[in-house]
Amino acid sequence: QKEVEQNSGPLSVPEGAIASLNCTYSDRGSQSFFWYRQYSGKSPELIMFIYSNGDKEDGRFTAQLNKASQYVSLLIRDSQPSDSATYLCAVHNAGGTSYGKLTFGQGTILTVHP
Amino acid sequence: DAEITQSPRHKITETGRQVTLACHQTWNHNNMFWYRQDLGHGLRLIHYSYGVHDTNKGEVSDGYSVSRSNTEDLPLTLESAASSQTSVYFCASRIGSNTEAFFGQGTRLTVV
Numbered sequence: 001q002k003e004v005e006q007n008s009g010p011l012s013v014p015e016g017a018i019a020s021l022n023c024t025y026s027d028r029g030s031q032s033f034f035w036y037r038q039y040s041g042k043s044p045e046l047i048m049f050i051y052s053n054g055d056k057e058d059g060r061f062t063a064q065l066n067k068a069s070q071y072v073s074l075l076i077r078d079s080q081p082s083d084s085a086t087y088l089c090a091v092h093n094a095g096g097t098s099y100g101k102l103t104f105g106q107g108t109i110l111t112v113h114p
Numbered sequence: 115d116a117e118i119t120q121s122p123r124h125k126i127t128e129t130g131r132q133v134t135l136a137c138h139q140t141w142n143h144n145n146m147f148w149y150r151q152d153l154g155h156g157l158r159l160i161h162y163s164y165g166v167h168d169t170n171k172g173e174v175s176d177g178y179s180v181s182r183s184n185t186e187d188l189p190l191t192l193e194s195a196a197s198s199q200t201s202v203y204f205c206a207s208r209i210g211s212n213t214e215a216f217f218g219q220g221t222r223l224t225v226v
Contacts, residue, residue, distance in 0.1 A: 003173075006156075031211075031212055032212045034214065034215075043204060043217040043218065043219055043220055044157070044204070044217050045217070046214045046215075049214065051212070088156060088157065090157075090215075092211060092212055101159065101162065101170075101172070102145075102147060102159070102162075102206075102208075102215055103159060103173075104149070104156045104157035104158075104159075105156050106154060106155055106156035107156040107157075
């Protein structure tokens, strides 16, 4: 089982719709969770992070965390063509020999079409 | 401005040669990471470091080594380059655990 898994893409949504990106993780000791966006040929850049169960909103973006289910998601409201990119889920491992690791999922390609 | 830089940006090398990719950050971050990115695999962790003289293996460390002699630099060495190591390599750093990691521009390495 992979440590961090994201829903397989690519995901295509129309402009103005809600895009839902999902991520599951295997290490119950994981403490913090990050969503990065990566445009083609560029470096990943942070969109938002979440530490506590529940929802965290930042503009059009909402991160949701459920530690009991080991699940984290990112919702993008009012999707724009400029949101078209690869979205990477990252998990900070806090326990044992994995302490300090920052592990990424395989990424989900999102395309927002006009 | 503080930053993280990788060099070279592009490199072509031959199978069997030793290659070193440089990563330099000016934020005084303790944690540094090397990842490789291949289609369908996202970012896979090669090595990471919590501070000077500390190094740890990631999930795909075979054939790679790192050393941390100061806070600013974490060079990645491919001991004997193989075609399977053709990839885009990203270096990242962060001040400590539970904080945002910042990425370099990436190095595209081709092993022929």
